[in-house]
Amino acid sequence: MTVRNLEFLFRPKSVALVAEPAEASRYADVVLANLAAGGFPGRLISLGVHRRSHFVIGDDVRLDEFATAPELAIVCASLDLVPAIIGQLGARGTRGVIVGPWLWHRMSRSQIALARQGILQAAQPWLMRVLGPGSGGLVVPAGGLNASAAPVPIKPGKIALVSQSTAIAAAVLDRAESRGIGFSTVLHLGAGLDVDLADTLDWLAADADTRSILVQIDEIVDGRKFLAAARAAARNKPVVAIHCRRLVAGGPPNGPWRADDAFQAALRRAGWVSIDTLGALFEAVEAMARVRPPRGETLTIIGNGHGLGRIAAETLLRLGGQLGELSPGTLSHLERRLQTRSPLSNPLALPPDVRPEDWAAALSAVLADSRTDSVLTVCSASPFAASDQVAAAICAVSRASERNVFTAWVGGGAMLEAQRIAAAHGVLSHDSPERAIAAFLGVLNFRRNRALLIQMPPSQAADFLPDGEAARSTLGEALAAGEETLSARRARRLLHAYGIVVAEPPAATSIDAALVAAEQIGYPVDLALLLANGAVFAETADGLRSPAEVRRAARELRRRQHAQPPAGRVSGYRLRPSAARSGTPALRLGVALDPLFGPLIFVARSAAGQAHDGDCVVALPPLNQMLALDLVKRSAFAEAVADVDERHALEAAFSQALIRLSQLLTDLDPIASVDLDPLHVEATGVVALAARIGLARSGAEIDRRRLAIRPYPKELEHLTHWHGRTLLVRPIQPEDQEALGALLNSLQPEDARMRFFNAVRSISRGRLARFTQIDYDREMALVAIERDGDGPARALGEVRAVTDSSGEFADFAIVVDSALKGQGLGRLLLERLLSYCRSRRIAELRGETLEGNLRMQRLARRLGFTLSTGADRGTIDLRLALRPPASTRDGGDR
Numbered sequence: 001m002t003v004r005n006l007e008f009l010f011r012p013k014s015v016a017l018v019a020e021p022a023e024a025s026r027y028a029d030v031v032l033a034n035l036a037a038g039g040f041p042g043r044l045i046s047l048g049v050h051r052r053s054h055f056v057i058g059d060d061v062r063l064d065e066f067a068t069a070p071e072l073a074i075v076c077a078s079l080d081l082v083p084a085i086i087g088q089l090g091a092r093g094t095r096g097v098i099v100g101p102w103l104w105h106r107m108s109r110s111q112i113a114l115a116r117q118g119i120l121q122a123a124q125p126w127l128m129r130v131l132g133p134g135s136g137g138l139v140v141p142a143g144g145l146n147a148s149a150a151p152v153p154i155k156p157g158k159i160a161l162v163s164q165s166t167a168i169a170a171a172v173l174d175r176a177e178s179r180g181i182g183f184s185t186v187l188h189l190g191a192g193l194d195v196d197l198a199d200t201l202d203w204l205a206a207d208a209d210t211r212s213i214l215v216q217i218d219e220i221v222d223g224r225k226f227l228a229a230a231r232a233a234a235r236n237k238p239v240v241a242i243h244c245r246r247l248v249a250g251g252p253p254n255g256p257w258r259a260d261d262a263f264q265a266a267l268r269r270a271g272w273v274s275i276d277t278l279g280a281l282f283e284a285v286e287a288m289a290r291v292r293p294p295r296g297e298t299l300t301i302i303g304n305g306h307g308l309g310r311i312a313a314e315t316l317l318r319l320g321g322q323l324g325e326l327s328p329g330t331l332s333h334l335e336r337r338l339q340t341r342s343p344l345s346n347p348l349a350l351p352p353d354v355r356p357e358d359w360a361a362a363l364s365a366v367l368a369d370s371r372t373d374s375v376l377t378v379c380s381a382s383p384f385a386a387s388d389q390v391a392a393a394i395c396a397v398s399r400a401s402e403r404n405v406f407t408a409w410v411g412g413g414a415m416l417e418a419q420r421i422a423a424a425h426g427v428l429s430h431d432s433p434e435r436a437i438a439a440f441l442g443v444l445n446f447r448r449n450r451a452l453l454i455q456m457p458p459s460q461a462a463d464f465l466p467d468g469e470a471a472r473s474t475l476g477e478a479l480a481a482g483e484e485t486l487s488a489r490r491a492r493r494l495l496h497a498y499g500i501v502v503a504e505p506p507a508a509t510s511i512d513a514a515l516v517a518a519e520q521i522g523y524p525v526d527l528a529l530l531l532a533n534g535a536v537f538a539e540t541a542d543g544l545r546s547p548a549e550v551r552r553a554a555r556e557l558r559r560r561q562h563a564q565p566p567a568g569r570v571s572g573y574r575l576r577p578s579a580a581r582s583g584t585p586a587l588r589l590g591v592a593l594d595p596l597f598g599p600l601i602f603v604a605r606s607a608a609g610q611a612h613d614g615d616c617v618v619a620l621p622p623l624n625q626m627l628a629l630d631l632v633k634r635s636a637f638a639e640a641v642a643d644v645d646e647r648h649a650l651e652a653a654f655s656q657a658l659i660r661l662s663q664l665l666t667d668l669d670p671i672a673s674v675d676l677d678p679l680h681v682e683a684t685g686v687v688a689l690a691a692r693i694g695l696a697r698s699g700a701e702i703d704r705r706r707l708a709i710r711p712y713p714k715e716l717e718h719l720t721h722w723h724g725r726t727l728l729v730r731p732i733q734p735e736d737q738e739a740l741g742a743l744l745n746s747l748q749p750e751d752a753r754m755r756f757f758n759a760v761r762s763i764s765r766g767r768l769a770r771f772t773q774i775d776y777d778r779e780m781a782l783v784a785i786e787r788d789g790d791g792p793a794r795a796l797g798e799v800r801a802v803t804d805s806s807g808e809f810a811d812f813a814i815v816v817d818s819a820l821k822g823q824g825l826g827r828l829l830l831e832r833l834l835s836y837c838r839s840r841r842i843a844e845l846r847g848e849t850l851e852g853n854l855r856m857q858r859l860a861r862r863l864g865f866t867l868s869t870g871a872d873r874g875t876i877d878l879r880l881a882l883r884p885p886a887s888t889r890d891g892g893d894r
Contacts, residue, residue: 002804003202007094008071009195010140010185010203015147016070016094018085020077022795023210027100028076030149031137035074037153038139038146045070048086049077061085069093072148075384076100079107079133083118088301090126098147099188116193123194128299135190136166141183142209150186157182158211159288160204162197164189164218168242168278172214175282179423181289184209198222198229203768205233212288216281217243218730220263223596224708227266228775231709232451234271235773238446240284241267242275250548256604257616262594265618269627269709271445271453283430286755287439290428292404297444300366301347301759303378304385306356308410309347312378312433321441323347330369337361353384360393368399372438374404374856377432381414387853391418395425404428404443406436423873452630454734454773457622461663464656467497468667475668478695486693495691498660499588500676502688511554514573515547524578527553529561533571543578550778576689580648584637588677589657589688591621591665594814597708600663601658603635606678621662627657637681646831649683657686666711672696710777716836723823725786727796732781737765737772739795740783744768748818754853755815757875759878771800778803782832784825797822799829801837801845808843815855826859834863838882 015035019028035044048064061084075085082099089097099119099439107115113315116133123130130139141156149166152173159181161806163169166188174185188202194336197217204210213233220226243263255386266461267274275284297612299316301323313323322762331344332421338344338351338358350362357379366372377394381387387409398405406428409415415431423428430436472730474493479487486494491501506521507530518525524545529537539560541553558570579586586606594600599618604616619631641647657679663672673694680687683805717730732740744752744763753759763771774781780801787793797816803809816826837845849856851874857867 001851003199003206005127006195006199006203008094008131009098009131009138010207011143012042012070012096012145014045014068014072015145016039016047016066016073018047018049018073018075018077018089020050020081022051025076025100027149031074031076031100032419033148034137034139034150035506036147038141039144039793040146043068043070045557047073047748049081053080061088062677064089066092072096072098072147072784074098074137079115080111082115082133082471083122085129086119086122086128088823089553090123090128094479094552095126095128097132097136099130099190101132102148103134109113116191118268119193119483129298130194131187132190132616133193136169136188138188139186141181141186148186148188148307150541151178154186154553155180155182156306157184157289158209159183159285160185160187160207160210160213161212161216161217162187162189162243164192164197164202165216168216168281172216172281172285173279178335179286180837181285183645184211191725192221196221196225198225201229201233201239205229205236207632210237212238212282214288215239215241216287216557217241220596223266223594223598223676223708224777226779227270227597227708230267230270230272231453231775234450235769239270239272240275240288240446241272241279242281242284244584252516256588256592257594257602257618261616261618262597262600266597266708267598267622268449269620271446271450273442273449275442280442283435283439284442287428287442288422290426291443291828292402293437294374294404294443295402296733298322298371298373299376299440299448300324300326300369300372300374300434302350302359302362303367304350304359304382305352306347306349306379308378308380308433311348312376312408312437313347315434316437316440319437319441321437324373325371326366327369327371330365330371332471333365334362337365352382352763356389356393358386359385359390360397362392363397363405367403367405373694374406376406376408376433376436378408378410378442379415379418385416387411387414388421391421395422395427400428403441406430406440408436452627455624455627456733457624457627457662458714459622459666459711460714461659464499464662464663466499466660466661466667470494471497471664471668472529475670475695479670479697482696484695486695488691491691491693493627494693495676495688496666498664499685500657500660500688501685502676502691503576505574505689508573508575509549509571511573514554514575515550517548517573517575518550519543521575522581523575525550525575526578527557527572528574529554529557530574531561532571535568536574537570576678577680580687581853582646582652582680582682583641584681584781586676586678586680587635588663588690589679589686590676591661591674593672598706599708601631601661601665603637619841620709621665621707622709623658625655625659625664628655628662631658646683650681651686653683654681657681669706670695670697677797696712697883710775713776713780714781716780718832720828722825722828728785728787729782729829730785731776732772732774732783732798732800734769734773736783736785736793736795737768739785739793740772740798741765741768743795743798743817744815746818747815751815751818751821754850754856755813756848774800778838781831782829782836784829797825799826799833801833803840803844807840810837810842810845812845812847821855826856827863830859834880834882841883844882845879845880845882848872849876849878850874851876 015030019025050062054061061081072091073094138153139146139148144642151170204213301309301312334344407422408430409418419429471494474490478490495502506517508517524543527541544550544553588604588606591599591601600618601621602616602618617634634653638647638650675692676688678689696780713731720727779802783794783798785793786796799814801810860878865878868877870877
């Protein structure tokens, strides 16, 4: 679905509790009490559900009479009755329903499946949104809405919590309540039959009351839909996820990784931070409420004594963090202030008899240092300073600073009051340096992942040009020949068209010729037997370092080959280098299909087989230089290379190979899998010693391997001459934020009202980021750009279409510079959008305009739109059929 009608869930003006009086529900009692205690300003209604006997299905439910239909209904009734209840509520005008978990245990699986199908069928005619079944409810504290079974009161805040587990949600809420942390929204999805995680993320991404989002995930069904919503949500707001390791039903992933590896790759690309323990979840809630944007990636540690600071520093470095470096002036000042002759550094060790005022002075000096990014204070009990006084001193200084201060209070009961004081002052408080450092690194991970999120790899590579004709010819030959796996010759040709070299290992017909070939290749070498039937014997001898070892290995391989029936004739020997000349290990590079997220690019050690922790890293295509380099660095294949320049050259060469493999996937839909193993990386490029490429033949197979993230569609760029001006009409990009902001903020008040349906003084940077950082699979925005010489780009107009989840329909909006009205730029942009929508097989383009926008109405009529009175007062609906929808096409259209 979409966010359509979700306002009736999150912002209802009236709420009804629908329950069966004959069978009291403890869930209904709790929800009713929460509704009453929440301070909901609208109307609350209580409705009874009564069973009728001796009637056919569909007539077996009667609701109490009600004069005005509630916008939101919470249904606490047997699941078999829910479809009929929804049908009656929908017919009366209700548009949002929460279906609770009561009485599931009394039904069989088939009865539950039938009821779920009935719920969707009953809601669909009314465009009713259904949360659940099995939902623990919804809370919007600022609106006084507590339509849930939450066990603790929930205060207003800026964090949204979305959960698939009522128990975890309850634990988070209880912990937050004890720390004084509030929420903008709390929602339990239940079965997610209609309103699912993606729909909820779409709503929260646009919610002005939500500053950050916390998600607990058990299972994802539609990876592409989830990823599109996840990326949209993270463009403006930090998102943290805690998830179960097993997310995919139906078998293991089709590649050398775990299902969790693919999920982690998806979250990285979505700009999320992932955690996997409840302890980290509680820390994340506190960090979301109190953390500031970090200035940099280093941490300065202050401790009372040497031991605590050293432990914290070692933990930070072990986890990949960086220690900051204080300026000489700051260190000199601290030596005088603390009256110490011991040289100071980071971690900063305070004297054992440090007083609260010394803590404050040291922290103030560190925070005033321009080199300081973030600070961690580590304090244990001391006979010279009460912990509550130290906490008060630290809080007073940290609250006055724009930098993040993480505090760790190490010990037992003596430290509890210090933690309470820090939490009460809104300072990040932890019971150990390890937890504080984990929170700090989580903040940095969000910053790094967000840099990955805004990357928009193009559909056409900018720095190399593949031989498309050779690639398509090779692929066409293989498909015509009925190949499911490309022959070795065709695989080499296809990869060569994309600049990836596949070596042809020398074949020797005798052992003496094999020794000559080994000398030419250079030791160590791998040896394999070639059989007369063209096959290669399955066993190989690897890492041979001398002629004697080659002879012995050849004899042993022949002996094993003869022992395995049927013993075919050996026709020769194949030799290849065991390792790259660069000294880096042989790798396995490839593409395989993940059941949830489609094609993934993976890097593993050669012949790794089933991957274990650290053996395999994965990324979602498409890739550009930054994304490819991120994957290369995570693989750590060159970490043993001491020379920095050489290591960078090897990483750059491998990154280019990854980009070219990504381009191959983008260009050639039938490619189902790629396996280059072993692959050697040299500073001059990569060399695959063996290649295997699988093909998808049916349309269904090809659709399954569609990229989860669509690349920037460079093919839609169009240079046009308009009224003596040269315009580039192209898909919008993140770097268009300033140009689009200038366009929208320059609109005359009446033009702004026509575009946004209300008076808009200025567009916030967060909203501009949402407009310019789009997911090209679900949304398209075309912008007309004019550039004067080397000056900044100007946006003269913009048109966009957002498709529904089915891809059948799209809603559009358009805006043109107020100074250019009536000159045809709007028509030019809208015609380009129509061409795009037709290419995507969208059935209907829909729009809405105000009755007073006569210019838009005339343009719509000229382009063939049908105009009708809108559902909202003073609006006109615009509709243009581009093709019959899939549900109405007959067999001749398929």
